[in-house]
Amino acid sequence: MAAAAAAAAAAAAAALARLAAAFLLLAAQVACEYGMVHVVSETGGPKGKDYCILYNPQWAHLPHDLGKASLLQVRDWTASVLCSPPDLPAKGFSNQIPLVARGNCTFYEKVRLAQGGGARGLLIVSKETLVPPGGNKTQYDEIGIPVALLSHKDMLDIFKSFGRAVRAALYAPSEPMLDYNMVIIFIMAVGTVALGGYWAGSRDVRKRYVKHKRDDGPAKQEAEAVDVSPVLVCVFVAMCCSALVLLYYFYDRLVYVTIAIFCLSSSTGLYSCLSPLVQRLPFGRCRVPDNSLPYFRKRPRVSMLLLALLCLAVSVVWGIFRNEDQWAWILQDALGVAFCLYMLKTIRLPTFKACTLLLLVLFVYDVFFVFITPFLTKSGNSIMVEVATGPSDSATHEKLPMVLKVPRLNASPLALCDRPFSLLGFGDILVPGLLVAYCHRFDIQVQSSRVYFVACTVAYGIGLLVTFMALALMQRGQPALLYLVPCTLMTSCALALWRRELGMFWTGSGFAVNTSLI
Template sequence: MTEKFVPTPEAAEQGLYVAYAALSTMAVVPIYFGSFASLKKWKNPKDKKSKKKKSDDSDDSSDEEEASESMSLEDAYMFPVFGSMTLFGLYLVFRYVDKTYVNYLLTAYFGLLGVMATTQVGVHCVAPIVKLVGVDVDRWHLTLTKKKKELYAAKFTILHLIMMVASILLSGYYVATKNWIASNIFGICFALNAIQLLSLDSFKTGMILLSGLFIYDIFWVFGTEVMVSVAKNFDAPVKVIFPRLFFGLPATEAYQFAMLGLGDIVIPGVFVALCLRFDQHLAGTKNPSLGRSTRFGKPYFTACLIAYALGLGTTMYVMHTFKAAQPALLYLSPACILSVLITGLARGEIKEVFAYTSEEGIEAAKAKAKEEEEKKKEASSTKVPALVKDESAEAEKTSSNSDSEQEAGEKRKVRKRKGGKSQKKK
């Protein structure tokens, strides 16, 4: 019987430092690149020229801007509530259902999502290289219609097909082996896509979201065993992991992993991306012809990204010192919020910070107002026939009453005449 390998305290300590450095890198890199991927071409709001796309404008036609989902103030308030319901639901499922079958279902689901996420990230990574080399890639348009109504539309190139095949192979490898490197690739791609596609409409929304999740994380980690239990049983690429002892571990020994949840990357990440878009807004108001250039001052983005790295380092330091799991947002939320407030106060732009609303937020507000207006119109249109009906009924009623009154009056006249005749006869 072979003895269990026990590393020396020095080797275990060094192994943890390597794991912390790897986790920090896998957290900061997606936030940095995802923030820049979320930037769109700067459009001067004062420019009243027509918004028609020119056919000879190769820049606009070749570079697609993906639609992003804007998070409003109401969403920020409800996010911790729905998050708590989902987390507790998973806890009950893992407690009362065989986790093997649950993880089979989750593996299939996240394997499918992983194909789409890695395909998208792969295309974004390979396309600039292909463009730099000078290779011209044809673009296909797929449109599904039914009775002149567009049901689905997609644009893709040969790069999408190649990366999709590679993603399917990677997903199959992950499902078959549950390899931790493949899991990290999926996790990083999920984080990149989420930071790129999910946007906050204002700093007020971002601060309320981070504050709500600050309380959420503290309650579920310190107040209950729910968060830690779900994290240990949830066998899906919703976290980045790294071995606690990577170098010097015998091949026969299984890895013990340190982990960081994707929520601790994505939620602060969308706030950091908001800071970068605010920097672009400040630069664009001064330079209306900014366009797609990223060569502008980034004081808020830099401050928030550094604050995130320091907050993450503090989390790992406390976790290493007390040898216990820590809610990362306990340190990350205040770090990100304070970085923006301090930068705004130092630059004298605190009013601009709280007055800022992203372009996505403005469009979402307009769409919501338009939808409410249409609902009001529909409601009023449904009420009009009833009013007309009531008015016609009243008209009929009044006409019938007048008719009955006329009939009664005629009867009285006839009676009077008859009475007069009878008196004459007498």
């Protein structure tokens, strides 16, 4: 009994130690903030530019407004690490902001010497990952000038763009509660769900009750949709979990595989979305001559071949220029929307029971990998967020393309330093979108004037707004399905209950209603 009690006490002590360590780490993260250094040339050259800095407000606060920040001369002293009095220049740093190299001593020793030499701030240049410039309370009270870390790459860009004679102002504008780019993401996401659900529902019902002539001509039937069974749901979720964990541990190797898959699938999706429009064009109806090639012997239209080449070219262009932050995100979003529409048209949930199973299982999956995995990883980071945004220690610096991304429209330190884009994963569109498509199919069959479809689409929009509010309030990545799944499922279920159609809605038996409706 005594041994068991001792073991329990030891386990409790270890748990408390881990909790204390987590608290200290959280405190360190809170103390560390991103800021900006605004650099201009003393000779009146190019327009000024902002660069990212990492600072600790416990040393000294930075003004929130650039107009209230002092524009001071920058002194390149990077040949020194500034760790001892002999490292100071003969005349000190009177009213200057010195640039010094990182290493060999503590941040406190550097900033104490800089302050004693008359400096008005200190920028420590680091070739490594930027870390919070920490100290203790006594040291914080002694220092009255700001100290921040600047990357070596940014320092080189400053001297290349502005020359050696530059002035700089340190400031830290407040982060906006919500960036305007969220409006663009909201329109794209809700629009894709609404259009995909409407298209998939109408197409699926038409294929159920209208007989198509199967031949090799223009009226050939499209590929059959894939019904999702409970077994398929379990297999799919297991594959998602495995893929996410593998990406977490082997990101640099698997990210290129994911990029290649995205290029292929998104070009297919773009072709699927544009082909109905091209087929209706009054020109370009000539066909390939008779031949024995596997695909071309069906004599496809030349316009469709040109469309296929165009879609493939768009995905290849994105693949080559995917890291061009200025414009590549537009191609990625266009391909992503096409991919989502294609998947919503191809994958079909036959009953509300299947919808509920899929959404609830993925709800648990999303919450687990965002909120629970930080307690299981050594770094304390969420596996989902780490994979979606790209690990900070990735050698490739590649990002997964399976997201809608829009650059931040507000100038802020977070946008400049850490997250220049706002992201929404394809799963946050596809999973609720499959329910929206089911609601549309059910609407048509029971002649309900698309009330289920509209209600579920509106519920999706409300759930997305709640997600954005949670993101703004918590300032951390959110599992969107945590809010989208309850909103869409509860709304659909409540509507079916109110209309006294829950039995038919649950089993999909409404599809057995009079087939002459179409």
